Amino acid sequence: MPKTLGLLGKKVGMTRIFSDDGSVCPVTVIAAGPCPIMQIKSVDKEGYSALQVAFEEVPERKVNRPERGHQAKAGKGFFRHTVECRIDNAGEYEVGQELTVDMFKIGDTVKVSGTSKGKGFQGVMKRWNFGGQRASHGAEKVHRSPGSVGNATFPGRIWKNKKMPGHMGARNVTLPSVEVIDVRPEENIIVVKGQIPGPNNGLVMIRKKN
């Protein structure tokens, strides 16, 4: 759960631009906000201090009934996503207040979180960068296999956390330090340097670095 106030957005895509010194800079364009505050949670009532922010307006019929009742309290319309940000000074904000990309400025360092692209069930070479086995010299059907996974009588089992094949990707990834290249409040666009997790149109959260 985010510990600082964040803004929800959608990854639009990547491109490359020229920075001020003339060098080429890869950037990701994010359509972020406006995110209205739906609910303020306080220590007295809920036991912890947090803000609930929403993103991506949808027609009322797209929201299920319990959610509809909850979102109607803020009176800002209906939204596809609601996410909680645990912050200590939640009392300083008001329900219905809108967060926009204004909260960031060019040159800021931000955190960007998202769900990475799912890779399915993958072997050890892709998942853990193992080297695999030999291509020739008698190697048969084992070219991408992990090889030995442990010892013999001791310990008589496979160690916990042994790197094995399995499901890869589709997990929460947070980039701790991403530079803001451009902010366009009139279009609700923020441009950051480099790549961010997830596919295009994926939901991401941009947070100030504390």
Added chain:
Amino acid sequence: MEIIKKIEQEHMRLDVPSFKAGDTVKVHLRIIEGEKERIQVFQGAVLRVRRGTTDSTFTVRKVSEGIGVERVFPMHSPYIERVEVVSEGKVRRSRIYYLRGLRGKAARIKSKQIWE
């Protein structure tokens, strides 16, 4: 996607002349050495033009003291002061890599005839 096109357009230069593979161009480069800035000219034949938005590039080849030198320039780079088209070449393909295997008189490119 429209916003990406818009951002790219802001970083593109509109003053780049149109040229294609086989043309001879002079690329005026801004070289920054410490505090000073000077212009260096790189003249040669265009081997290829990679079309695109901000990522379009072109490759120029020249033969310098018997050694072939190729440079790839980003079309919209601020380091390029200007590009001058010296002559248009008559070639049949858009990637004239075969020029690398030729030297001397064989490596000449016929210039385009323009009928008035």
